[in-house]
Amino acid sequence: MAEIILVSALVLAAVALVMGLYRLIAGPCTVTRAIALDLLTLITIPLLVGAAVWAGRAVYVDVALVYGILAFLGVLALARYLEKGI
């Protein structure tokens, strides 16, 4: 019972990922693509933790933490580039 609900929730999160991917590809401007990329990286974090729970490997949780830190730094770098250039 609990596993069915958990897997359906993760599938729903993957649907959100695909919808964000549409906005990333369709654009239409650079800022919108950056926003979509931010959303995609954010949704990927619980999916990685879900993979950790599903596969029974606690190491993937550390992967999710490092991924979140790197995504945050990436978005900040992108914002700085858009504002002032390199």
Next chain:
Amino acid sequence: MADILPIIGALVVLAGAVFMVLAAIGIIRMPDPYNRIQAGTKASTLGVVLALIGLGIYDLDLLPKLIVIALFVLITNPLSSHALARAAHAAGVPLADETVRDELAATRAPEAPEAILEETTS
């Protein structure tokens, strides 16, 4: 008691996933980048925090580390979205036609460079 805990956790994860889908719908539907940021950030922050806490309830061994990740997301995601919105505004990305008030208009660049601005609103 031990049986009901994974079901509660899975239901919390489901609620978080619903908020993530709402954030994605907001990003697709909204007219200009500022509306997309405000629709996407709040819903996705709540959704991700709910999903992480729910996964922690589902698997109690992972709960402390997941609380750390949830706090990290709760602090950094509004920060990065704020930086992005401010950068877009300073670079001169145009607002939607329905916008009624722009309090940062004085700090705005006169026009956006070509690379950033190709049909901003759709």
